[in-house]
Amino acid sequence: MSATTNSTDVWIVVDPVQDYEQSLKILGVYGSRRAAEIAMPRLWRKLGLWRNGGDDGHLEIQRWRGDTLVSSREVEVR
Template identity: 45%
Template sequence: MKMRHAASVFLLVDPVQDYEESLEVWGVYGSLSAAKVATRRARRANLSQYDQWRTTEVQRWRGHLCTDVWSYIPGERAEWRWRPGPDAVTES
């Protein structure tokens, strides 16, 4: 199923990382670059110094489908990693 006319939004989220947690949305952005720029500020505002090891995600939503996920992995060599979202459609 192709979604030709669905709007894309980028959610900046603190994903579930323990069995007693739920996903927390920190922001909604119109572009991937805006969401990535906001990540540092959002982490500073929402995480304590003891939670700095937690990953943060930017999820691309097209309509009701999550098509792409970028994970921010903190640490000495912090990096972004892409993976297809759970609703990604592969071209046949």
């Protein structure tokens, strides 16, 4: 299904692929960028996604319209 002017925008929080052995993990789907940003620290802690022995890492917010990726933004989570 192609994106149209009437397609709904969604924001998806993902744990991006870090190496060839991993796959992208969808952590949540939200109706606005702000809601996705607010949820990120909670998702990070809840899922225990600690990398390199520390509490810092990166998650990504992807904006989709229909089946088209509109934008992607990496966010550092602490």
